[in-house]
Amino acid sequence: MYTLRDMPDQVPAEDLELLSGVETATVGHWRLFGFMNRAIQPLLPGRRVVGTAVTLAIAGPDSTLLHHVAGLLRPGDILVVDRLGDDKYACWGGGVTVAVKASGATAGIVDGPCTDLAEIVDSDFPMWARGLSPITTRIYDLGGGMNIPVSCGGAVVMPGDAILADESGVLVLPRGEVREVAEKALAMQERGKQREASVRDGASKLGDLSGASAKVQARLAAN
Structure with missing residues (x-):
């Protein structure tokens, strides 16, 4: 059929x-x-x-x-x-x-x-x-x-x-969700490019920008 x-x-x-x-x-x-x-x-x-x-x-x-x-x-x-x-x-x-x-x-x-x-x-x-x-x-x-x-x-x-x-x-x-998803993603990609440029130039560290280093340091301080 x-x-x-x-x-x-x-x-x-x-x-x-x-x-x-x-x-x-x-x-x-x-x-x-x-x-x-x-x-x-x-x-x-x-x-x-x-x-x-x-x-x-x-x-x-x-x-x-x-x-x-x-x-x-x-x-x-x-x-x-x-x-x-x-x-x-x-x-x-x-x-x-x-x-x-x-x-x-x-x-x-x-x-x-x-x-x-x-x-x-x-x-x-x-x-x-x-x-x-x-x-x-x-x-x-x-x-x-x-x-x-x-x-x-x-x-x-x-x-x-x-x-x-x-x-x-x-x-x-x-x-019906295409525009909302696309606009959010494009904004994220632009922020990502700026963050990568900052890390590449040595102005920032990835762990500081993502918050990962703060979490590690907090856990170490609690031990």
């Missing part, structure tokens, strides 16, 4: 522009949910992408629906693929990469392995996945779901959520 729902409204461009300056690790200083498992890693180094989540759920050895969905994506979409627990079959390879990139989509994220790494690199298409596998899916017509709630790397992803992915990992944000 196939469940295909309408494409979600895209996250406003101005919100994504703001989010594009954020590092996932900055948000990880205070936010504890919305992060995909760290096993989902970038296949192309040094990339940071933002976009609107289009979700897909396909099982085991079948990628019929993935091939269909590749032709429905829009510029700015990020396709998030829930493999429903499968870690054996690579649903995404060189051919899917070419098709998804041709749609204008920004990136792909797969909760499972990919294949054809050299072709993905040659296509210069940002991908996040649980590594690689030589065993591929086929067109078995087993069904699946498009634009339904999915789980990817343990994170709940709703169609239309905002995605921020970089070399440290993948963050999922409800569209």
